[in-house]
Each structure stands twice: as structure tokens, then as C-alpha cells.
Amino acid sequence: MADVTFNILRTDPDSGRKPCFQKFTVPDDGTGLTVLDGLNYILENLDGSLAFRSSCRSAVCGSCAMHINGRHRLACNTQVALFKTPEVTIRPLAHVEVEKDLCVNMDKFWEKYEHVTPYLIPGSPPPEKERIQSQEDREELDVVIDCIQCASCYSACPVTLSSNEYLGPAALLKIDRFVRDIRDAAHNQRLDKADGPYGAWRCHSVFACQCCPKELDPPRSIAYVKRRLMRRRLLGGE
């Protein structure tokens, strides 16, 4: 059994202390210790005041996104064996207010996400059974459908830091997801939102959002939305 050092940026705004790193030693029995396992070990055995979020433990809910050894990852599907050193350095998501330790305030992120109506708006009453998609139409969504709203891309984007109103990569990716969907009847309204002063054109193409733990590609989505906007301007309509 080897030991792994967890080096965690601790923050407690209520205490008035400055944020600082704290080290914990976690035993690794070599059976696939994940970062989330390590955090749970610390919480249960070393420091019950450590704050972090998790739920599904299966890379589905997006709640355990954090900055781990230099990049955004999900704690639940990141094994410490991935790293060459027996030390794991963990910070909370950046560009969002830290509530405590690894818990951040996601209100702004959700506000922008809600703004882009992240659900299907069909143009006809519900059918008896289902809204049919062809195989090809469904495959068109493969590159955008797996977003779990972990906010890694949002946190990595420097424009979200400098422009509080910028929709950000996750919301723009969601616009992409629905303007690709032939069942959706609100393409124009969605593109109007992307065309606003804080929409797709505010993206500076820094590509920092290319860090999705689910391997989605927000820069490609933003470029796609820009192309749709240009096509609408040049050819009119949708």
C-alpha cells in the first residue's frame, strides 16, 4: 500500500483567513483510488470540515468538477494512478465565487444556462408516441449531446472572468445542440440569443474551454454557431 499526498486549496470566507494549501496523506491500496475516493477518505478520517460536491460517482451529474493537477477533471473518474507523482494538487473551479474549499457558487452559470432555454421547443403538439429522428439526424447530435453541465469550460474561459455577462462556452454549446436538432422549432430565437452582445461574437477564440472532461469541443460549437449566424445574415431566415 502506497501513500498519496492530497494538496488541497482550502478557503473559508467566514473565517477571514486567506486561502492556503493543506496537505493530507491518503493510503492507496492500488485498486483504482479516484480523487473523489481520496476526498471522501479525508472527509471521513482526517478532516470533517473539508467541503466538496459529488453525487453520482459515475461522471454523469457534473458536480465534482475541479482543477486537478493542472487541468479540469471530474474527481469521480480521475484515478490517482494517472499521475506520475504521488501528489495530487486540487483547486476549486476558477472564475466563480468560492463558497468553501472546493465548493463554488454556480448561480451565474445556471442563470446563463437557463437563459438559452436548454430544452427542446417543438413546433407541433405532442405526437401519440414520439418525435421521430432519422439515424443521421441523431448522429448529428453526437458531438454536442453529452454535456453534463460541470462548468469546467466556463471556469477555464478567461472571457467569463472579464465579461460577467458573456454567455460562456457551456450555454453556447447548448445553443449549438438545439440548432442542430431538426425537432426543435426555436432555432431563430436561439440564434438571436447567440447573436447578442454577450453571445458567440464575444468569444475571443482563446480555446481554453477545450478542456471538457466528457471530451466535447466547445470552441467547435461556438464556431458552428457563428457560421449559422453568418449564414442567417447572408441568406436570411433559418
Ligand code: FES
Ligand atoms: S460525482 Fe457526478 S460527475 Fe462526479
